Amino acid sequence: MQQFLQAAVIGVSLGAQYALLALGFTLIFGILGVVNFAHGGFYMLGGYVAYSCVSLLGLPYPLAVIGAVAATAALGWVFELYFLERLIDDHLATLMLTLGLYLVISTGSLTVFGPLAMEFHFPVTGAFHFGSIYVPKENLVVLVICLTALAALWAVLFRTDLGRGLRALADDRAVAMAQGMRPKLLFPAAFALATGLAGLTGALVTPILALSPGVGDPVLATSFLTVILGGLGSLGGAALAAFIVGMVEAYTSVYFGGSIGALVLFVLVLLLLVFRPTGLLGREVRGA
């Protein structure tokens, strides 16, 4: 029984982490129709920027997180404006551009920061113990931040003009532009919002786990799984799917061991995708 509850706690904390990542990924696809292969790169960059702020500039951790979000959002803004914007309608070209960016980011960070894991710790450590169940404090912090980010994102999208503009562009770009939505401003904003979210996740999670050049790779596969399950372009779907993926990973790993867990997850998503191509809540995705 203890294992069962513990797996649930882990599943929720994994879910929170995957939700933050999946939201950014889905936002970019839903609004710009871009499959962001560099998502793991922005996650890693968020970790390294936060690490640099803390250890090189001596900033307190919260400031470092803000710095990380700002840096990754800025890079996202610039990359969208000067690289993606011209080819936004060609799904293959934007996919390849983000892939190229990812290779540059991961090679750059390996060259600058070297191959070894960095010394980078989350300020809050220790765990609450309820009998034999433990809930790490840092995971709670991440969970809280994730829920606030979810709420903030929901508020931005459904309660502000920027959000209304972004959703309009997502539904039908031609009509939205006809009514004065300026993609020149809104597209980079959407991309920056998404990469900022990935940077935020990196700044929060890499001190809890580990910060080294390879951490970006598994992020891509997990983001894909979460977003496919949730349905491309659907924010609610992505958040829901993130917690499902977290739970499945937690329970399969606890009860079947690491490698089989990953296999179960992949096969599950493959089957679901084929029999329900729009995912849980997604809508028929636009043809590439």
Add this chain to the structure above:
Amino acid sequence: MFRKEPVLGGAEIAALVTMAAAFAIPMITKNVLVYSVLNQALVGIVAAQSVWIMLRMNLLSFATPAFMAIGGYTVAIAGRYEITDAFLMTALAFLLPALAAVPLGALVLRLRGTYFVLVTFVLSQIMQLLLFESESLTGGSNGIAGVPAVTLLGTEMMSNRQVLLFACGIAFLATVITALLTRYFRQHFAAIEENEILAESLGLVVWRYKAVGFVIAAGIAGLAGYSLVNMLLTAHPSSFSSESAVDFIAYTIIGGRGTILGPIVGTALLVYATNLFGTHGQYAQGLYGILILAVILAARGGIAGTAAAAFRRVRG
């Protein structure tokens, strides 16, 4: 008004001549570095052609390593039972992945472009896990070492030169298949790539051509797997990772997705460049990234496409 299409166009002929020229290299030199670079390039060219076939229909596939693994491990497992005949193994290395691609294709080809990319990415991840979990068949994480050499018409292709010649043969065969397929179905693939709905409204059975492309691309990938295992004399999971799919896609896009010469030019140059990196391996991936950005932004046709366009402008 509507003349019959010539069986092979200019680009296809150039590709076949180039691949034929590759046979000459093992004859001219005995330099093992040239052998190594050329062998890696030949494996890359065949794998890049597999990616290129699907790109003819605007379908970007990350599943190449998965089908390469099927081809490669078929040869390695057959090697355990001393079955090494070149013709039999070439046929098997092509047919088994192609057969595996039929049910997979039925599952995957109904998906819109973006989903197709994601699913093929998941497919190559699943293949890696399957290789690890199937210890008895594939040697699990240790892979299968000491794969016996190919026997072609009775002679064992043991030496470096013979291995390279065999790789040239596989690459030439793959180029022939790719050229004939993409030439015969040129109009169908191009119509699907540009406007699937219009093509279907005119009567084109779109899914059938996608399936044909997917199955043959899988077979071609199987040949690449065969050539790779034959080069290394081992079948090891690390050779068929999903990262290698990124390399093959980079070769095709940078080389030029518009012409069959693209995968050949792209692979040859990038494999050559990577070997120059030798000591500073980590920069190779960074170079690919920069080259991809440059090609997508500046030279959409890739190297071969841009060269062709430049020549046409010069010729006026």
Add this chain to the structure above:
Amino acid sequence: MSELRVEGLTKRFGGLRVFHDIEFSLPPGALMGVIGPNGAGKTTLINVISGRQPPSGGRVFLGGRDVTGQPAHAISRLGVGRSFQQTNTFKGVSVRENIARAIRFGRRGIPQGLEQLMGQFGLIPRLDEQSDKLPYGSQKMLGLVMAYAAGPKVLLLDEPAAGLERSERDNVDLFVDHVRRVGGASVLIIEHDMDLIRRLCPRIIVLDAGEVLADGPPAAVLARPDVIAAYLGDTEDAA
């Protein structure tokens, strides 16, 4: 020859009902118009009949054979061709290549009088021009010619005259006449240009709020007060 018959055809998108219980038959070689205010589901009707979108209810018959719910390529192969509202050609290639593909995919050889039709629309001198470099009118006619090149027995035209200059609209008459007379196909036209409808169609159907409001010769139908109220009342400018 094959007769297109539609019985109780219905289409819903989730809760929204686009149209329901559509009934008509198009005998071989016949010509019929379909008119209705924007959003009456005209294009969706063609998409459902041609198999691009599955129906939510009802039946589609071609030459007595039930083809309901078959994929677009199958229905096309059985002889139901269609054109598209916006100009729908293979943009990156020449006029010649566009038509060659239509013939090849149609698998019924070069239809009767195709070259003559191409000549009439001035496409012969432009054979090697890239299709999206043609003037709008020529692109539109190329789309129609391609639909014909696939050798259909029944041709569904989705607003063929939309966007054409006054002078170019006669081409639609020429096209429809050629398709029926030389090609022996029956034609269903969706159109807003009332003159064209009155000129060409011996019989029209008026679609309104997802239902067939009226079905008969234009003179009689367009004179009916309920049709005028539902449809013509608000588009008096369709001179």
Add this chain to the structure above:
Amino acid sequence: MKHSRTPLAAVLTLFTPLALSIPLDLAATAAQAQSCEVKVGAMGPMSGGAAQWGLAMAGAAELAAAEVNAEGGIAIGGKKCKVVIVPYDSKYTADGAAAGSNALASQGIKVIIGPVGSPEATGIKPVAARNEQLAWNAAYAKNALEPKFPLMFHIAPGPGTWSDAMVKHALQSFPAIKSVALVAPNDQGGTDIASVDAVAYRNNGVTATEEYYQRGTTNFAPIITRLLANNPDAVDTASSPPGDAGVIVKQLRLAGFKGPIGRMGGPGTEEILRVCGGIDVLRDFYWFETVAETEKVRDIDNLYRKLVGKEPPGGTALWGNLPAARLTMKAIANAGTAEDASKVAAELRKLAVDDPNMGKGVWSGQKQYGINQELFFAFGVGIIKDGKNLGVTRMEPGT
């Protein structure tokens, strides 16, 4: 339809394979004609997660070459020749190592220091045999050495040799251990070592369970919950990469695991301490140190700075690889050539295993692999108890 649409592209690619081969060919032959040089290869992963081990392998070769060059080089045919190290990044994959063997062979290099990992060892063996090259691998794989590959040497013993001695020593410091759970990646680099460690534990009366995770996992909380289900007295991270092991330790302590943590696998204690949050988090730890750390051994880093003029690659791997590089230089000198790998190998087997920094060692490998071509120096068993580093106990070879 014009007949050939892309004549220039055709001409361009017609000569690509030919064009490429010529410069490579020239470059190779030209280099050898210059001043008398002895080229020795150095191979290992120099990119990706295991980069530190590859860079340490190249570092050891560079240091050994610098030492020899400091005394004028190696006597070849009466002349003193400068030793040049040619590194190659084999990317921790089988085809990377195979490509490396070919690349070095083409420059006439018949002696290689490296590769490092198990996949690389598997990849290089058949190809190096075909190219008649001598090589050293540092893999802990069960088949690191094989009688049918006489030119393959092993830099340090795998767990099969030292795991038993190590378990006995660890039990002295932590007598309470009755059961242990081993954690390692589910590929060759993990399973080969963890399974051998498990046997050593069982031979010493400790029940051992093995738990494998997908390489690339970043969050180990689920695996740890699974491990702690049958509450083991100790957890051993075997050969999981140092970065992963650091996270495992951190999450084990977070989960309330109080028992000792072991590491009977590759080096990396320094990085583990950095990632897990320091020595008081680690608290009770026993680990296999490839090298019994002494003042003279640490001095290798200063030697490196002096002779090679760069900062040494981090960690203890440099120290462990150095003896093999030094012995190889000596063997080349005795053989009077670096072109004939079998001659160098014959000389190598005759040399006594005695390193100025690492001290005395022995040739081993007969019991484990059926071929006695493995250097076995004193290794260390490091102990951290109650958050205090009790240092590394020297364990003489053959104990």
